[in-house]
Amino acid sequence: MPNDYSLQELMAIVLARDLKDGEVLRVGVAMPVVEAAVRLAHLRHGPNMELIFLGARMNVAHLYSLPMPAFGWDRRVVRWAESYSDTGHRFERLKDWHNHVFFIGGVQVDPYGNTNLIGVGPDYHQLRFRGPGSVGTPTLSTHVGRYYIVLNSHTPRIFVERCDYISSYGWGTGGADARRRVGLPGGGPKYCVTPLCVMDFADDTKRLRLHSLHAGVSEAEVRAQTGFALQTSTPIATTEPPSAEELHTLRTRVDPTGFLRR
Amino acid sequence: MAYEKGFCVNGTERQPRIIDEVEAASWVQNGMTLAVGSPAPMALLRHLIRRGVKDLTVIDSGLSLDLLIAAGCVRKVVSYYAGGGFGVPVAPSFRRAVERGEIEVWECEEGILTTGLQAAAQALPFLPWRGGVGTSLPEVNPDLKVFLDPLNGETLLAVPPLKPDVTLLHAAAADAYGNVQHLGGPGWIDLFLYRAADRTVVQVERVIANEEIRANPWATTIAGADAIVRAPYGSLSLSQLSVYFRLCLPSLSLSQLSVYL
DSSP states (O other), X not given: OTTOOOHHHHHHHHHHHTOOTTOEEEEOSSOHHHHHHHHHHXXXXXXXXXXXXXXXXXXXXXXXXXXXXXXXXXXXXXXXXSEEOOTTGGGTTGGGGGGEEEEEOOSEEOTTOOEEOSEESSOGGGOSEEOOOOTTHHHHHHHSSEEEEEOXXXXXXXXXXXXXXXXXXXXXXXXXXXXXXXXXXXXXXXXXXXXXXXXXXXXXXXXXXEEEEOTTOOHHHHHHTOSSOOEEEEEEEEOOOOOHHHHHHIIIIIOTTOGGGO | OOOOTTOOBTTBOOOOOEEOHHHHHHTOOTXXXXXXXXXXXXXXXXXXXXXXXXXXXXXXXXXXXXXXXXXXXXXXXXXXXXXXXTTOSSOHHHXXXXXXXXXXXXXXXXXXXXXXXXXXXXXXXXXXXOTTTTSSHHXXXXXXXXXXXXTTOOEEEEEOOOOOSEEEEEEEEEOTTSOEEOSSSOTXXXXXXXXXXXXXXXXXXXXXOHHHHHTOGGGXXXXXXXEEXXXXXXXXXXXXXXXXXXXXXXXXXXXXXXXXX
């Protein structure tokens, strides 16, 4: 069975492994891989985690399973909340967000992990593609202890040398002090997880670096699908495949209906 | 000496604030700034659209925003998010209208939006916010100014007041005098929109007696709505059904709810 997993399942398991007990996990909208990852981490090794789905905060360590949402504020999920918070009140204790973790997507990502949800096109008043907007990502990415960039596809259209617009500042123009320079308190992006590989940020330059390739993916393929030069750590690791236990837990307790296998 | 029912001051009584959808919709004139709460006050929005109001600056997100754009009511959007969640990454009318240059966008995000609403509510020329520092937001939205704070020299954004002419909301109950009680949570952003606006109309599932409000004053979320519109089921069809019954109609029993779910 461990050889027979979907890429989305692998991405969820990779993310789940990196989440620590006691952390507060903030999940936005429309990211099935992330929905699965936080559930898996919580049920496997995080009884003191808090899960926040669009302002619905919960701990469901006592449950065998928590359903995946069919839409944003799915009643089957938010019924387990211990508290709700609305758009403005969510940001009232930003000073305490060191152990909060966030997950972000983007229509463009640059070599320093800056992301764009605004749109694509050189002229802001005549965009070729209008994105959904920043939602709360500028504030979240400014203040959380760390965040992950999670993408459903890995193409040169997404990984670009320069974002047309930056809606979340990752590591700016690079350098270990890139965030301190502009006064952003949070820890910035840690990993970028795609269907091809896991990337991290080099300690000194904070430039995206190939961390591990998913089984069956070549370095050449990743380079061809990335619109800028990618550093590599040598030797390049293979992403540790799901263990039988991880897959079993994911499929029986997190995603029994196969959301991530479609 | 007890006051008796119907006690008058100088021959006048406290004025009730109940109006109907048609009158409420007439409060919104061409070119105004309109804020729309969540859950969306669909009964009022339908009348706005029917009246053919034009050139609105709209503070809204999601599908009710998209409906107003599709109906041609909108010139400018104060937008932090215009998507529909799973399967609808970008709201289609918003995307089309922006790409064609038919509407303007006042680009922001959740923290900046609520900061601007707070500044309006407190009659301040601006309030500072950190989220957005380092991003393109102040470039694509010149109303957001990067500044150094005068105390410690930190880089921040100055967010100007965002002041709706009219805010339209949906809630569970209100009395005739504008005392509103949301149930099951005060909406996503409703209280910010109310505090910032010149005038607020709240459509409600039920109009209740002033005595019912007095029985639980802590439950009053909006103390001075300018008008109340009776609109049972008035947030359908854009509010998800399961959420709808949880937030708007908690007085129904589970067995009554099961008819709908």
